[in-house]
Amino acid sequence: MNDNDAPEKVGAGETAPAESPTADLSGASPTPGGKPPMSKERARQARRRFLRTILLGGGVFGAALSGYLPVAYAQKKRLRPPGALDEKDFLASCIKCGQCVQVCPVNAIKLADLSDGFGVGTPHIDAREQACDFSCDAVQCILACPTGSLTYHKPPYMSVRPGAKLAEKPILLAKEKDPEPTLNLTERIGVARLTRPESCLAMQGKGFKGQARGPSFKGELRYMSVDRWRPIKVADHPYDVELCDLCVTACPIKGAISLETVFAPDGGQRKTPVVHEPCVGCGVCEMICPTEPASIEVIPGEGWRGTT
Amino acid sequence: MKSPALRRRFVEQIKVMFGAEPQKPALIEERAIKVHTLKRMTNKAELAAAKEAHRARAKNHKWRNIRWATLLFVNLLFVVSYHFDIQLLEGALTASRFAGFHLIDLNSALQVMLAHKHVITNLLIGTGTVLVLWLLLGGRTFCSWVCPYHLLAEWAEKIHLWLVQKKLVADTPIDRRWRTVSWAIFALLALATGYTVYESISPTGIVSRALIYGGSILALLWVLALLVFEIFFVRRAWCRYACPIGLTYGVVGIASPVRIKYTLEGCFHEGDCRKVCLVPHVLDTVIKGRAVDTEVPIGPDCTRCGLCVDTCPTGSLKFDVKGLSKLM
Numbered sequence: 001m002n003d004n005d006a007p008e009k010v011g012a013g014e015t016a017p018a019e020s021p022t023a024d025l026s027g028a029s030p031t032p033g034g035k036p037p038m039s040k041e042r043a044r045q046a047r048r049r050f051l052r053t054i055l056l057g058g059g060v061f062g063a064a065l066s067g068y069l070p071v072a073y074a075q076k077k078r079l080r081p082p083g084a085l086d087e088k089d090f091l092a093s094c095i096k097c098g099q100c101v102q103v104c105p106v107n108a109i110k111l112a113d114l115s116d117g118f119g120v121g122t123p124h125i126d127a128r129e130q131a132c133d134f135s136c137d138a139v140q141c142i143l144a145c146p147t148g149s150l151t152y153h154k155p156p157y158m159s160v161r162p163g164a165k166l167a168e169k170p171i172l173l174a175k176e177k178d179p180e181p182t183l184n185l186t187e188r189i190g191v192a193r194l195t196r197p198e199s200c201l202a203m204q205g206k207g208f209k210g211q212a213r214g215p216s217f218k219g220e221l222r223y224m225s226v227d228r229w230r231p232i233k234v235a236d237h238p239y240d241v242e243l244c245d246l247c248v249t250a251c252p253i254k255g256a257i258s259l260e261t262v263f264a265p266d267g268g269q270r271k272t273p274v275v276h277e278p279c280v281g282c283g284v285c286e287m288i289c290p291t292e293p294a295s296i297e298v299i300p301g302e303g304w305r306g307t308t
Numbered sequence: 309m310k311s312p313a314l315r316r317r318f319v320e321q322i323k324v325m326f327g328a329e330p331q332k333p334a335l336i337e338e339r340a341i342k343v344h345t346l347k348r349m350t351n352k353a354e355l356a357a358a359k360e361a362h363r364a365r366a367k368n369h370k371w372r373n374i375r376w377a378t379l380l381f382v383n384l385l386f387v388v389s390y391h392f393d394i395q396l397l398e399g400a401l402t403a404s405r406f407a408g409f410h411l412i413d414l415n416s417a418l419q420v421m422l423a424h425k426h427v428i429t430n431l432l433i434g435t436g437t438v439l440v441l442w443l444l445l446g447g448r449t450f451c452s453w454v455c456p457y458h459l460l461a462e463w464a465e466k467i468h469l470w471l472v473q474k475k476l477v478a479d480t481p482i483d484r485r486w487r488t489v490s491w492a493i494f495a496l497l498a499l500a501t502g503y504t505v506y507e508s509i510s511p512t513g514i515v516s517r518a519l520i521y522g523g524s525i526l527a528l529l530w531v532l533a534l535l536v537f538e539i540f541f542v543r544r545a546w547c548r549y550a551c552p553i554g555l556t557y558g559v560v561g562i563a564s565p566v567r568i569k570y571t572l573e574g575c576f577h578e579g580d581c582r583k584v585c586l587v588p589h590v591l592d593t594v595i596k597g598r599a600v601d602t603e604v605p606i607g608p609d610c611t612r613c614g615l616c617v618d619t620c621p622t623g624s625l626k627f628d629v630k631g632l633s634k635l636m
Binding site (some may be wrong): 043048049050052053056057060061062065071088089091092093094095096097099101102103111119120121144145146147148151155228277 | 366389390398399400401402403404405410413416419420423424425426428430434447456480481482483484485489490493494497502503504505506507509513514519520521524525526527533542545549550
């Protein structure tokens with residue numbers, strides 16, 4: 001403890017502790033200097049209070065930083081809702097209110113926990129569990145966002161990730177015949193890629209019969225053949241196809257994916273899903289893929305680099 | 309008309325909000341001095357008897373009950389709007405839409421603006437609406453009437469006070485200036501990192517989102533840790549000494565017409581109001597000889613929670629709307 005903290009006026013009390021009551025008395029009387037000097041006891045209390053304050057302050061500050069560090073070191077990129085700004089701008093502008101969560105008809109958008117390490121309370125989509133199938137028709141989450149974290153039109157001074165710009169406004173298959181068939185999107189949130197071609201059923205020439213993701217899968221999808229407006233559970237819509245093309249038939253965007261013929265090294269012909277430029281990165285193909293883990297996945301934040 | 313002494317106190321109370329300790333007033337109005345002098349001449353035995361009678365009276369919880377009901381109503385409205393798809397109050401406390409109209413929490417808006425350095429129209433509309441709302445209702449009214457963490461902390465405070473009474477824990481105050489420092493730190497952090505760092509630990513946002521969207525376990529554990537700290541160590545630590553939201557709203561409410569008004573004449577200076585108050589430094593005026601005028605409005609750090617109004621046995625502390633009494 002540093003005795004210099006105590007005002008000089010109570011110096012007498014320090015040299016002779018036995019006399020401290022009198023020192024306190026003299027200390028309490030007003031001095032010409034202005035403030036009455038502190039007694040030794042009060043000085044000690046003030047010092048302790050100062051230490052406690054530093055302790056609490058440091059604790060709060062540390063906790064706040066621990067909330068930031070995972071963001072700074074986030075290794076795994078997450079799929080943000082459609083129209084999301086680039087990750088840095090998105091994290092800066094998201095106010096964490098969850099209004100995007102509330103308007104989503106298929107509950108694709110989830111809010112992050114502290115432990116997820118990419119910004120507590122920020123929205124993201126786990127496409128494998130529930131992808132955005134544009135059941136809302138108008139990208140309602142963008143409309144709901146109060147801060148412009150999700151936006152139809154990026155401010156001009158913000159840079160566009162390479163390959164993020166869509167060549168044209170994507171046509172939503174569900175409203176292809178409507179007067180206004182396009183989605184008001186100018187950038188993609190990611191790109192689908194056949195990350196595990198070896199496990200792809202089409203590549204192996206296999207068909208698929210049954211529930212795409214098993215009976216307990218809770219994800220929903222809008223089937224045009226069932227009801228153009230209402231998504232139903234994937235589990236309630238079993239498939240029976242000669243050659244698996246679920247990712248192609250489920251895709252909500254026109255011309256984003258197709259089955260193409262490729263030549264295998266052994267000279268034989270095979271079918272493979274090929275992703276095209278209109279892909280917006282919604283992740284429906286990843287959700288519907290019946291292999292475990294999914295053969296086709298959406299790469300968050302990825303740009304279009306040409307057909308590979 | 310504001311007397312010179314009150315004008316002086318008005319400035320003093322702003323300093324007090326930022327963490328200064330309330331001082332003995334340097335200037336007291338003549339009419340207040342008269343009351344103070346008369347009070348000194350009162351018969352001590354009679355005074356003690358009257359105080360005894362006050363203590364014996366049944367406890368009054370009128371304003372507390374109204375406030376708790378309001379707080380629960382607002383927060384449940386968020387929950388109900390989402391789960392039953394009523395679309396009346398969408399979003400969370402950080403930002404929402406009431407019947408389609410944007411409302412944005414002032415501190416969250418500030419953090420986002422500092423981090424993002426770009427303001428869009430919706431953000432401006434929402435912030436402006438909320439700003440006007442709390443300018444009128446009294447800034448920190450938000451704290452005690454809306455903030456869900458405030459209610460949890462109020463319950464934790466009850467446990468804390470019970471433990472203090474049993475002498476199991478001691479009340480250890482902290483330097484109030486810390487809140488101003490914390491406000492500045494979080495503002496600078498948002499500006500420097502481009503990320504709303506405060507939002508990741510804001511118990512207001514965490515509890516509000518947890519109510520509406522379900523728990524995010526780790527974030528809720530942090531809130532629980534705060535409550536435990538408040539129960540065992542420092543009474544109302546977060547709301548009193550740390551929360552930057554409180555300071556933001558405090559500044560907004562500096563000139564608010566809705567406040568608590570203190571009337572010197574009938575006051576017995578028992579100090580019960582200061583014992584229940586979240587921010588007792590705003591009630592320094594009730595200490596014997598401290599009131600600078602016969603009627604003193606309580607300063608901007610007051611959350612208008614009404615606990616002092618409920619507690620006051622003489623009705624010397626009352627809710628007041630500036631100018632309204634003259635109009636009526």
